[in-house]
Amino acid sequence: MSSWLDYTINGLIVGNVYALVAVGLALIFGVSRLINFAQGSIYLVGAYIGWVAVVQLHTPLPLTIIVVALAAALVGLIIERFGLRPLQNSARIAPLLATIGISFVLDQIVMLTFSPNPRALPSQLPDVRFQVGNGTIGPLDLLIAGVGLTSALLLFVFLRYSKLGWAVRATAQDRDAAMQMGVDVNRVNQAVFGIAAALGGVSGMLVGMYYNQIDTAMSLQATLKGVVAEVVGGAGNVPGAVVGSLLLGLVESYGVAVFGTSYRNLFAFLLLVLVLVLRPNGLFASARQAPPEPLTGTFIAPSRPVRIPRWALLIAVGGFAILPLFPVSFYVLQTLINAWLLGMLALSLTLVAGTIGQVSLGHAALLAIGAYTSALLSSSFSVPVGLAVIAGGLMSAALGTTLISPSFRLRGHYVSIATLAIGEIVSLVILNWESVTRGPIGISGIPPLSLFGYDLISASSVYWFSFAVMVVLALLQGRLLNSHLGRSFRAIRDDDIAARAYGLSLNRYKSLAFIFGGFAAGVSGAIAAHLYSYINHETFNTQQSILALTVVILGGLGNVVGAVVGSVALVGLPEVFRIAAEYRILIYGIVLLLLVRFRPQGLLGTI
Amino acid sequence: MTTTASPSDPLLALSGVNTFYGQAQVHFDLSISVARGHIVCLLGGNASGKSTTMKIILGLVKPRSGDVTFDGASLLGLSTPQIVRRGIASVPEARRLFADMSVRENILMGAFVRSDRAAVAQDLERMLALFPKLGQRLSQRAGSLSGGEQQMVAMARALMSRPRMIVMDEPTMGLSPLYVDRVLELIGTINQEGVSVFMVEQNASLALEIAHEAYVLQTGRIVLSGPARALKDDPRVRDAYLGGSEAA
Ligand SMILES: Nc1ncnc2c1ncn2[C@@H]1O[C@H](COP(=O)(O)OP(=O)(O)O)[C@@H](O)[C@H]1O
Ligand SMILES: [Mg+2]
Numbered sequence: 001m002s003s004w005l006d007y008t009i010n011g012l013i014v015g016n017v018y019a020l021v022a023v024g025l026a027l028i029f030g031v032s033r034l035i036n037f038a039q040g041s042i043y044l045v046g047a048y049i050g051w052v053a054v055v056q057l058h059t060p061l062p063l064t065i066i067v068v069a070l071a072a073a074l075v076g077l078i079i080e081r082f083g084l085r086p087l088q089n090s091a092r093i094a095p096l097l098a099t100i101g102i103s104f105v106l107d108q109i110v111m112l113t114f115s116p117n118p119r120a121l122p123s124q125l126p127d128v129r130f131q132v133g134n135g136t137i138g139p140l141d142l143l144i145a146g147v148g149l150t151s152a153l154l155l156f157v158f159l160r161y162s163k164l165g166w167a168v169r170a171t172a173q174d175r176d177a178a179m180q181m182g183v184d185v186n187r188v189n190q191a192v193f194g195i196a197a198a199l200g201g202v203s204g205m206l207v208g209m210y211y212n213q214i215d216t217a218m219s220l221q222a223t224l225k226g227v228v229a230e231v232v233g234g235a236g237n238v239p240g241a242v243v244g245s246l247l248l249g250l251v252e253s254y255g256v257a258v259f260g261t262s263y264r265n266l267f268a269f270l271l272l273v274l275v276l277v278l279r280p281n282g283l284f285a286s287a288r289q290a291p292p293e294p295l296t297g298t299f300i301a302p303s304r305p306v307r308i309p310r311w312a313l314l315i316a317v318g319g320f321a322i323l324p325l326f327p328v329s330f331y332v333l334q335t336l337i338n339a340w341l342l343g344m345l346a347l348s349l350t351l352v353a354g355t356i357g358q359v360s361l362g363h364a365a366l367l368a369i370g371a372y373t374s375a376l377l378s379s380s381f382s383v384p385v386g387l388a389v390i391a392g393g394l395m396s397a398a399l400g401t402t403l404i405s406p407s408f409r410l411r412g413h414y415v416s417i418a419t420l421a422i423g424e425i426v427s428l429v430i431l432n433w434e435s436v437t438r439g440p441i442g443i444s445g446i447p448p449l450s451l452f453g454y455d456l457i458s459a460s461s462v463y464w465f466s467f468a469v470m471v472v473l474a475l476l477q478g479r480l481l482n483s484h485l486g487r488s489f490r491a492i493r494d495d496d497i498a499a500r501a502y503g504l505s506l507n508r509y510k511s512l513a514f515i516f517g518g519f520a521a522g523v524s525g526a527i528a529a530h531l532y533s534y535i536n537h538e539t540f541n542t543q544q545s546i547l548a549l550t551v552v553i554l555g556g557l558g559n560v561v562g563a564v565v566g567s568v569a570l571v572g573l574p575e576v577f578r579i580a581a582e583y584r585i586l587i588y589g590i591v592l593l594l595l596v597r598f599r600p601q602g603l604l605g606t607i
Numbered sequence: 608m609t610t611t612a613s614p615s616d617p618l619l620a621l622s623g624v625n626t627f628y629g630q631a632q633v634h635f636d637l638s639i640s641v642a643r644g645h646i647v648c649l650l651g652g653n654a655s656g657k658s659t660t661m662k663i664i665l666g667l668v669k670p671r672s673g674d675v676t677f678d679g680a681s682l683l684g685l686s687t688p689q690i691v692r693r694g695i696a697s698v699p700e701a702r703r704l705f706a707d708m709s710v711r712e713n714i715l716m717g718a719f720v721r722s723d724r725a726a727v728a729q730d731l732e733r734m735l736a737l738f739p740k741l742g743q744r745l746s747q748r749a750g751s752l753s754g755g756e757q758q759m760v761a762m763a764r765a766l767m768s769r770p771r772m773i774v775m776d777e778p779t780m781g782l783s784p785l786y787v788d789r790v791l792e793l794i795g796t797i798n799q800e801g802v803s804v805f806m807v808e809q810n811a812s813l814a815l816e817i818a819h820e821a822y823v824l825q826t827g828r829i830v831l832s833g834p835a836r837a838l839k840d841d842p843r844v845r846d847a848y849l850g851g852s853e854a855a
Binding site for chain 1: 665667686687688691692696697699703704705706707708712715716717719720764768
């Protein structure tokens, strides 16, 4: 049984680790108003470089730290130079998407190089613990505290006394004015990416040593925790990030003490949502501080959408509709069923992210809500599957909109953070609310799809069903976008201040978009649940949210036909080219990066 | 740098500049020149494109066509920091101090492009002599100063780079009458030390007091230009700018 002092020490140590990540995020946000979603990947890379150094090269600890810091800094510099600098004049959303793509690529490279299996990362420190009051503290704790304090001191000296440090601070406060003093903003960006990466890499290594285990799942977790700490401290506020991190560490540690380990992340994300809703500028922001958003420039890359003649669409729909009548393989139908399900999710996301400009990174949560609703209704309450699927869609629309509504006043990157957090919260509630969701065991034996008493078992019947649902949803959405409502949606995306000035009620329109989008995604999740017959809290994960985002960018943000074309392309092409499963995520990440850089309007153009 | 620049050529010249924000054209065939050692003033109402002219000179916005030359060499291919290094300092609209940095840090940021530390320290002393009020405020947050004091800091900051030319965007805007007089006096002093000045103003009567030449900008077009003394008596300028409440 650990004492409260132990929990406090643990909270502070973990907080120190978060601080190393969050400080980097804050530096980057300060100078370029960008939430760097690749920060966790650098942390992951740092952990694995540490592993190579310690286990294979047998470097002594001080050298390991230096090697990790330098190698991670190099990765950071490369990301800045080749991933982000070319996007300086792109649409506002481009750098954010690029960091997501970069994080996928880095994580997958690590996974392919080192395999997804966890590895032990020994700390090389003696395994002793010293008694402090009624708690204990070990050498590793002291090391982490020491690295944290040293980094903070170095950073302080850098920012306060070096010329480049002054340039960093000046750029963070007023980029244009800094340029007018002769500050080269590219060098400043380089500096903060290098520093952020060095700190992040060392942090990953220390965490690996702390738990004596590293694996590729660390990446997303680190990004999430760093973002939480940074937002709690106030985006772009470096000392705030440190305090936010320590606070987060303590909240988690005490939360674990009272409720158990599986609640750790739930507390983190609840804290984030609370801060986002109540004090979006962070706990320490003074009233005079303007919110860091919005940035200038258009939100999505403007373009002239490709006009597809009606007859061509009809032929395409007809062709796909009669496809099962031909002797196509089960495998082809299966692939296309996946494409139709992803298409529904993409329709939802292209409406929410593309048409109304709320870039959701937690869309998989809508799948999960629909899936669990339909699965539980049909298996526990014997509700007919057809009705249960519709109920899944409705539940997703209602619950999804309710959960996101407190964040309606947020803009830009903050929306992405909020949706990401809500997505995680949904997954964690599913994990912990055992009496309803059966917790980590998941739900098995979900009945197959059926309609009016007829089971849809054969591949072709499932194909027709999912295709029909998707086409109906697409038609409805196309209608919606061509109406007055659709124009109001786009007005809000392009300039919400002006839209408000014209008397549009932002909340009402955002709600409408989320209700419609929630329904489409919920239905997709519900159908998937009946196809898989087993789901758990990890079935619908962030990876799917990002895949959907890639699909809608591929198709063209806001573009209904594009969402479907993008789904078929991203599900189908890897099958056509027989790309092994473990390379697919890598390919998705690369596709996302290439799109953002070279064809931000997607295949069919943004609307 | 080109060798064609002779002392009689203008220090700064915009020629045939057309500027766009997306589809909207802000400048129509704009030509302005600033002679060495002169104070040149650009007058114009709200949204006439004055601040955009400053941004064109500083390279923050690039024109779609036309040229901007400084000392005979084009600035178009250069980034803002490179332009600053050529010797152009700025006092931006609404001052744009680094609010969370101290007054001392703000002033020293002006010397960012310099590496002669000893001389920079001397120049800081010079600034304190020129702007005596700032002496007691050096360690204060710049954001906590009054508007007039902030203007002093912005001017000191601009001078710290030892520029050949200073561009100022509405330096008297929002200042109390006392500070307006002080700022104009200081601009004269700066100019006498050999720094050319290009300033944008809405307050025509005051600006024309100290300027050598002036241009009047109306929705992106130069509609009048000439020696300041002549413009001051020009009925069209008087009607547009000097009548009514403007001449405070
Ligand atoms: N970043 C910008 N993007 C789009 N339009 C702009 C931008 N900055 C200024 N404008 C527009 O250009 C015109 C000229 O602006 P500006 O040069 O600031 O005028 P002034 O300084 O004379 O008031 C105005 O109509 C203004 O709305
Ligand atoms: Mg202006």
